[in-house]
Amino acid sequence: MIKKWPFIFTFSVLLSNSVAVLAQTEPEEIKVEGDKFQDFFYESLFQKSIENYDKSLASLEQCLKLNPNEATVYFEFGKNYFALKDYKNAYDSYERAAQMDPNNKWFWVGMYDVCYATKDFNQAIIIVNKIIPFDPEYKEDLVSLYMATKQYDKALEGINELNEKTGKTDRREMYKMEILSEGKYQNAEITNLIDQINKNPKEESNYIALIFLYSKNNEEAKALEISQKLEKEIPESVWAQVSLFKNYLEKNDGPNAVKAMNIVLASSKIDSKIKHRIFNEFLLFANVNPQFTPDLDNAIGYFKTDTTVNVAKEIGKFYHNKKQWANAIKYYELSEKNDSEVDIEANLLWLQANTELKQFESVAKKAMTLIESFPAEPQFYYYAGMANNQLKQFKKAKEILEMGFDYVVENVNLEINFNIQLGEAFHGLGDATKAAFYFSKANQLIKEKK
Structure with missing residues (x-):
């Protein structure tokens, strides 16, 4: 069985079992001549099944006396020693079985079990490479072993190979994120992503990953180039608009920036943090270009169901800090309409902004109403x-x-x-x-x- 790897990395990844479709049957039975051998062998299996490992080992000793060249006997020795946590004897027994019959996958798997239990991951890599010709699914384990031993170049190579052959998994993507957090591996990944895009231009995730890497490295021109390529190949991709939005703002192209922003804000695929970042960037743009304030107001509607941030209030605070009192009041009032509960902070800011504008009748009336709701x-x-x-x-x-x-x-x-x-x-x-x-x-x- 392929291992479950409980390694704790930067992202605290807990891996799940991958059940292999096994080409070989685990050797539990052997056909040999001689009733005595069979009797001792099956007695050892019985004793092992009821966890009488010492008696099972004693029966296997008798089997060896009768037939010292039977690999399966050594395999059974290994299983009993393993159950007793006698890992040295377990490994030696499995190794002896593998020496006698190197074409039996299960003997190598037994050695791998011991390496895994004793956390001897470097030796486990050697063993797993012996298993892979019998069962390619153990390549998943090999990637985990490379991560455990910090051989990130080999891990990345294995991840990319598996992603191409079997599709991506959350586990491998988490591994890749950890690897790419170290900049020296990013060039290899950029090359890989470009190659994947050329092979399969309709796979959106490769564009997104490449845009992310270019942006992280402040290579905005390259990020824009990939965004444009993504928009051309997959016109319905909302991720292309995320990158294009920033380019439109830099070019002072308000209409296209609004269009891109609205597509992103309306999409359920985009994380709320990205949406808030885009909205904040447009807020700064609209402050310098007030003709786009109506578009800012419309964009607030996309955040009505967002319980984490009161966007209208935050815009009010933005203008408040700039002492643009009328704009601040406008958004505090919009915030109040959108909020089902009375927000004390927003009301205090509203009172302050109106005081600055000497709107004392409004302040007196509002404050008295609030006292009724909050008498303390x-x-x-x-x-x-x-x-x-x-x-x-x-x-x-x-x-x-x-x-x-x-x-x-x-x-x-x-x-x-x-x-x-x-x-x-x-x-x-x-x-x-x-x-x-x-x-x-x-x-x-x-x-x-x-």
Whole structure:
């Protein structure tokens, strides 16, 4: 049986069993002359089956006395010793059987079992190369052995051979990713991928792998060339658009960039990380080329089912950081429409952006609504109080601020702001004493911060 390889590499690969279609039958029975030999031999098989390995070995000793040249007896010795974890005697027994009959695959497999159990992978490579002429499926094991012994050049050669003959597997692709993480093997893989593309121009995965390698090596011109070739050979390939999108942006070709972006965002084949990267790149482009803002807005729709990132809010934060308050507000409001739950952060950012634009009536109204939903969130009280102060609703501002002050905990900046706004409220109400008290308290907190 072909091995299950539990090696832990960079990608923590746990391999699965590959069951070979065996050309030979494992030797459990022999036909020999002599009832005594047969009796001892079958007795050894019986004792082995009930795990009486010592008795099984004793019966095999009797078999050797009667016929010392029977390879299958040594094979059975090997199996018993192996079960007892006496690996040296097991290997020696299997080896003796193989010397007597080198054309029996199972004798070599026994030696391989021992090498595998003892993690003697270099010796296992020698043995597996003896098995492969009998059973080519052991080439899978050979690749795993080359990985275990870090013979990556041979492993890569074996992977490419198997991929071409039997198709790709997840296991081999993980191995290949590990190998190619070391740059010195990438040229060989590039050559292989070009060869595979020439042999089979309709196999999309080879183009994708080659584009990835060129991009990783900052060979953008070559990556673009392969992307264009992929688009020509497989027009429906969405992966070609991933690479072409970047080229369109570099050429300031907005219409084609939009087209490529929409194809990628609509595809279920493309990972969400790639989609977010493309969207972010287009966001930067649209910021410089505002005529494409409507296309940006349309693209947000592709992320409605994405629970990992609120795209509209992130765009709002992008504009917020650039102090483009109107744009920020627009996307915070779009975020609110798309989100089934109230997002405290998005609302606080909305309140700040509107404050910067002196939209105090909107701030006061929104903050009071949010207080009803989040009565223990002090920042909403602050914005409501501040906005009412600006609207000269000083009594209302004072009441709101006093109510919210109780919820300020371990937030010095917010405490300073509350004191300032309370000072403003009392000043507006004509209470100079209390106004001075709160302004003084704010100043004291500011000094303590320094």
